[in-house]
Amino acid sequence: MEFPVGLKYTKDHEWIELSSGVAKVGVTAYAIDQLGDIVHVDLPKVGDTFEAGAAFGTIESTKTVSDLYMPVAGKVVEVNKAATDNPESLQTDPYKNGWLVKLEVKGTPSAGALLDASAYEAFVADGSH
């Protein structure tokens, strides 16, 4: 299972790519694997704002529905229509084309809340969640 090193991760299994103000947010390969067949993704509208940790949408598999949580606070500036139109594409590509929203990050994310790739990998390998 792949966890790209350039990304930051949350214990809720989202990833975030932080770069010059605008950030991409998606869900990790581990989350996708746990969910199984992804059949539906529900995302917010451009302009919606969220606090860090707020639920911003849902991801639904044949097994269950899970909330998506914001890794950082910010305003949605773009939504990935390709992901909502073809949710199954997240299974093969959860990172590159599988981003869900782009965010205008509000403030400076607190470094302690986000995990780097190796810390996240250790977290999921622990298996107690």
Added chain:
Amino acid sequence: MPVSYTTVLQEHKAVREACGVFDVSHMGEVLVTGANAGAFLQYLTINDIEKLKDGSGQYSAMLHDHGGMIDDLIVYRLKSDRFLLCVNASNTAKDFAWIEKQAAKFGGVQVANESSAWSQLAVQGPNSAKAVEVLIGATDLAQFRSLQYMDIMSITLFGKAALVARTGYTGEHGYEIYLPNAVAEKTWLALMETQPATGIQPIGLGARDTLRLEACYLLYGNDMNDEVSPLEAGISWATRLTKGEFIGRNALLAQKEAGPKRSQFAFVMSEDGIARSGMEIYRNGEKIGVVTSGSVLPTVGGAGGMALITRGKASLNDEVEVDVRGKRKLARLVQKPLYKAKVKG
């Protein structure tokens, strides 16, 4: 039985296009024997026992006096004085207590809960006959090949007496094998050995649910329960009100006279979103019903399910709204089934 062995969608497709095997050993089996067995079942269940001949079965149900469903089941006539009932796993204890109590009052009939002694394997899909044939002895082969939908026959599996019925819960041509626990593993392995020719693979609960939902087969606890009558649940076709006295008949006759309070419909989502069991259904701002089963529909495409709708509040082809976690999503009431079963082909 796990939710899936590979993925729900892959397993669903495998059953529609090739073959799948389900370990449904959790299902309940009740034997009803004795001179009065047929007459007793005519009184206990809603379908007409007189229609059965040796080696045939029928879909049926047991009702409370008030007309609510205790369970749905399949009744097989093995001989004129020997019947096998296949009931839902989660209801087996409740069902058997009810059957035992009614049998004691009726007299001339013996009932036995054989559930723990029997395993059950369902082999379903277009290649299911080819897979099951490897289990059938040379002397039984002609009879096996001539089995009609809902028929059942005795076979010998690894020296033990077993039964194979041409039934299922997927909407595909298929078989359900009732077999002693001692030979279940060997039988499973023999079926799996046909994989190169049949594409057979194990199927989990997830695909079992999506397959049965497309075929609009009811699930106890979702689409019906102790408070839902067979007329409401859409199984009037199995309810023989004219056959004579049976438990719950008076309540059904009264319900038919007044019109059932609710009716079952199939629906498909017209908008993005997946309806799930328990979600509320609205029309013109008024709550008119509830989703009893909902899911993606892998073969049909899109999403949909079954719903109980208050009588008179909507009819076939009407647009309704499903409350999907606070968002109203459009859906359309459609003719059942969502997927036309190929069980008779």
